[in-house]
Amino acid sequence: MSDWIIQAENLEKTYGNKVKTHALKGVSLKIPKGSFSCIIGPSGHGKSTLLQLIGGLDKPTSGRVIIDNIDISSLSDNKLSELRGEKIGFVFQSFNLLENLTAAENIQAAMMFVKEIQKFTDKRTLELLDMVDLSEKADFKPAELSGGQLQRVAIARALANDPAILLMDEPTGNLDSQSEQDVLNHIYDIHKAGKTIVIVTHSRDIAKRAELLFEIRDGQLVQ
DSSP: OOOOEEEEEEEEEESSSSSOOEEEEEEEEEEEEOOOOEOOTTTSSSSHHHHHHHHHSOOOOOEEEETTTGGGGOOOOOHHHHHHHHHHHEETOOOOOOOTTOOOHHHOOOOOOTTTHHHHHHHHHHHHHTTOOOGGGTTTHHHHHHHHHHHHHHHHHHTTTOOOOEEETTTTTOOOOHHHHHHHHHHHHHHTTTTTTEEEOOOHHHTTOOEEEEEHHHHHHHO
């Protein structure tokens, strides 16, 4: 068994037919279990594309991604969806919460397809809200929450199925300084609890605390 929970091997990603855009050009990296990694670089140079490939949200033009010793590049769409649900949590800059659901219901929606989680949905939801200091906001809808609170709900939702990996794309990009620090503190606590975290970020505060730092420029990994 490998100590690498994420491996990317010679990833290429090309968009377009007549006019091709090379988003990634032969990117390879390894991320150990339980580590805190950051992917940095200028906008439009392939950071988010790399994160999407690692998370199985998109497929590479060539190369492969191995998650916890499973080559996800060869999985069917159904098997890939199952793997994401079991092993990977996602947090995005735009929160992506359902506006008509409460904070608790947004978290519970992520548990719908995992039978083991369904058995203790209410208890698990309250534990997750308490983890991000939002237990008193369980019945609040997104319109009633601040930006920092919305992102903390999004983090709790990403942890709903107890994934080993948490992938985050600019999780503090829409937040003010105080909200950013609040969210970062919770991210660091989650990492200390043993989760593997990979963050795409422009934040110096996040990058300087990373155990591993990957810089992407023009679709390539800068050594």
